Amino acid sequence: xxxxxxxxxxxKSAVSEFPQIIEKELLPLLRTQTGFLDEVILVAPDKPEGxxxxxxxxxxxxxxYTRDFYPEAAKIMNKYxxxxxxxxxFEVGYATxxxxxxxxxxxxx
Numbered sequence: 001x002x003x004x005x006x007x008x009x010x011x012k013s014a015v016s017e018f019p020q021i022i023e024k025e026l027l028p029l030l031r032t033q034t035g036f037l038d039e040v041i042l043v044a045p046d047k048p049e050g051x052x053x054x055x056x057x058x059x060x061x062x063x064x065y066t067r068d069f070y071p072e073a074a075k076i077m078n079k080y081x082x083x084x085x086x087x088x089x090f091e092v093g094y095a096t097x098x099x100x101x102x103x104x105x106x107x108x109x
Contacts, residue, residue, distance in 0.1 A: 001037070001092035002059040004066070008077070008085035010048040018043060018050065018080060025076050030054065033069060035061025050081075055092065062089065 010018050022041050030036050035057040042051040056062040066087075077085065 001095065002056045002062045003090045003092055004052075004054045004056070004062055004087060005090065006052045006054075006085045006087045008050050008052070008081040009083050010043070010050050011080055011082050012048050014080040015043070015048050021080055022052075026073060029069070029073065029076075030065075033061070033065050036065070059089075059091070 014021065019041060022039075027039060030039060037055040037057060039055070040053040042053070044050070054062070054065075056065070074085075
């Protein structure tokens, strides 16, 4: 399993509605992407900072998203965030959630 982590600053005017914006505008598009598994959005409770973690079956699928779809997703996100988001990618080595255990690269005993 592979993940993309994006950290960003949420515009103060969008903090309270940010989860609904993601649900209505971004997730429907992500769900159409081959290999997309899930999205986790973290929002700091005391400042307008967020982290979006998308999970993908394989690196290939995340790379396809980055190349073919991310520019469209960025247009959506740019309406609600300030500055440039920072994107990092990771291979998921371990997962405890049953839905994702089969995709982790470390064997469970």
